[in-house]
Amino acid sequence: MQEKKKLLMLGASSFQIPCIKYAKSEGYHVITCDYCPDNPGHKYSDEYHNVSTTDLQLVLKLARKLEIDGILAYASDPAAPTAAFVAEKMGLPGNPYKSVKTLSEKDLYRSFLRLNKFNTPWYGGFNTLKDFSSSSSQFTYPVIVKPVDSSGSKGISAVNDFWEMDKAITHATQFSRSNRFIVEEFIEKKYPQLDGDIFVHNGKIIAYYLGDQRNDVAINPFVPSSINYPSLLPDFIHDKIKSELQRAIDLLKIKFGGFNIEVIVDEKDEIYLIEIGARNGGNCIPDIIKCASNVDMIKMSVDASMEVEPKILNRKNIEKFYTSYVIHSNKDGKFKSVKLDDSISQYVLDIRLMVKEGGDVYKFNGSNCTVGVGLLEFPNLNVRNKMMDKIEELIAVELE
Structure with missing residues (x-):
C-alpha cells in the first residue's frame, strides 16, 4: 500500500478547519502544529505537534523529521514566513522566503513599495x-x-x-x-476600503475577488466587520488594482498561492496597496468567494502546496449579493447565543461560531475578538443594503 503524502498545516484555528478537512478528503496525511493544543482544528488532523508556527528552526526540524511533502500557512499571517522558509530549505513548493518576510512586516513592505515607486503613505x-x-x-x-x-x-x-x-x-x-x-x-478614502483574496499560479493572477469592506465605526473603525461581493467600485479601478498587484508579484518573484489584499483608493483615484498578505484571508473570505463565484481557493491552496495544478472549475459570474459578516459584540461578557431575527434568516447560508457557550467574549477591537462569521446571500442590492444597515441587531450576540 502506497504511503500517504504528508501536508504540514501551520495552525488549526476555526478558520483553518475547512482547509484541513479538504486536505484530508484528498487522502493526504495532515499534520497540524502550533502552541495551542486546544485549537479546534487539531481534532480533524491525523497528528498534532506542539511547536510554535513562528519558530522557523523548530518547524524546519519537525518538517525534516516527519519528511513532509508540502507545507501550508492557510489564513495565518504570522505563519506565512515560516512556511516559505521551510519550503525553501526543503525544496518544497513555496514562495521566496525573503519576499514573504517583506510582505509580512509592514515597515519592510512599505520600503518595498517606496523603492519600486508604488503609491504609499x-x-x-x-x-x-x-x-x-x-x-x-x-x-x-x-x-x-x-x-x-x-x-x-x-x-x-x-x-x-x-x-x-x-x-x-x-x-x-x-x-x-x-x-x-x-x-x-492618514489617507482620505474616496470609496470603501477593498478587501479580499487573489490566487496566483505560475506567477500570474488567475483569480481576483476583492469586495467592499464595511466597519462597525461605533466600536472600531479599523476592524472589518463585513466584506460585500461583488464590489460596487467601477471596473477601471479594479483594472488599476490588478495591474499594480501583478507588478508587485513580478517584482517579488511570487510563484503561487492565495493572497489576502487590502486596498485604499484616494480622492484622485490613486491606488494604495495597503496590505498583500502572503496567505488566504480569514473571516471565511475564501468560503464566501466560493459561494459567490464557485472558485474554490481552499482547494487551490492545498493542491498547489502539494504540487497539483490548481485548476478553476465551473467559474461563474457573481449574480447575487454576498456578504461575509463578522459576528461581534460591543462589550465584554460571557457568550450565551447568537440570535437571528426572522427577517434575516432566509438570507443566511451558514453561521460559524468561534466561541462556545459560556466562553469569553470581548469588545470588537480586532479579529481576535470575533464571535463567529455569517455567510449571507441576498437577491438584490436593495435587500442587502436594508439588512446590512442594521445587521448588528439582526444577528445579535447575546451575553449571559
Whole structure:
C-alpha cells in the first residue's frame, strides 16, 4: 500500500478547519502544529505537534523529521514566513522566503513599495516613542499607528497629535512579536476600503475577488466587520488594482498561492496597496468567494502546496449579493447565543461560531475578538443594503 503524502498545516484555528478537512478528503496525511493544543482544528488532523508556527528552526526540524511533502500557512499571517522558509530549505513548493518576510512586516513592505515607486503613505518604522520623537516633525496629523508584524487589524490606533502617541505605541507593541511599530499618514478614502483574496499560479493572477469592506465605526473603525461581493467600485479601478498587484508579484518573484489584499483608493483615484498578505484571508473570505463565484481557493491552496495544478472549475459570474459578516459584540461578557431575527434568516447560508457557550467574549477591537462569521446571500442590492444597515441587531450576540 502506497504511503500517504504528508501536508504540514501551520495552525488549526476555526478558520483553518475547512482547509484541513479538504486536505484530508484528498487522502493526504495532515499534520497540524502550533502552541495551542486546544485549537479546534487539531481534532480533524491525523497528528498534532506542539511547536510554535513562528519558530522557523523548530518547524524546519519537525518538517525534516516527519519528511513532509508540502507545507501550508492557510489564513495565518504570522505563519506565512515560516512556511516559505521551510519550503525553501526543503525544496518544497513555496514562495521566496525573503519576499514573504517583506510582505509580512509592514515597515519592510512599505520600503518595498517606496523603492519600486508604488503609491504609499508617508511612513516610518520605530522601536520606541523616543525613536519616533526624533522624526515626528516629518509627519502631518492625523496618523495611524500599527504593529509591524500583527494581523487581523489588532493594535491599530488613529492619533491626532503627538501627546496621544505614547498610548497608541503601547497598544501597538502589545500585539507585535518584535515590539516594533509603524506610523503612517492618514489617507482620505474616496470609496470603501477593498478587501479580499487573489490566487496566483505560475506567477500570474488567475483569480481576483476583492469586495467592499464595511466597519462597525461605533466600536472600531479599523476592524472589518463585513466584506460585500461583488464590489460596487467601477471596473477601471479594479483594472488599476490588478495591474499594480501583478507588478508587485513580478517584482517579488511570487510563484503561487492565495493572497489576502487590502486596498485604499484616494480622492484622485490613486491606488494604495495597503496590505498583500502572503496567505488566504480569514473571516471565511475564501468560503464566501466560493459561494459567490464557485472558485474554490481552499482547494487551490492545498493542491498547489502539494504540487497539483490548481485548476478553476465551473467559474461563474457573481449574480447575487454576498456578504461575509463578522459576528461581534460591543462589550465584554460571557457568550450565551447568537440570535437571528426572522427577517434575516432566509438570507443566511451558514453561521460559524468561534466561541462556545459560556466562553469569553470581548469588545470588537480586532479579529481576535470575533464571535463567529455569517455567510449571507441576498437577491438584490436593495435587500442587502436594508439588512446590512442594521445587521448588528439582526444577528445579535447575546451575553449571559
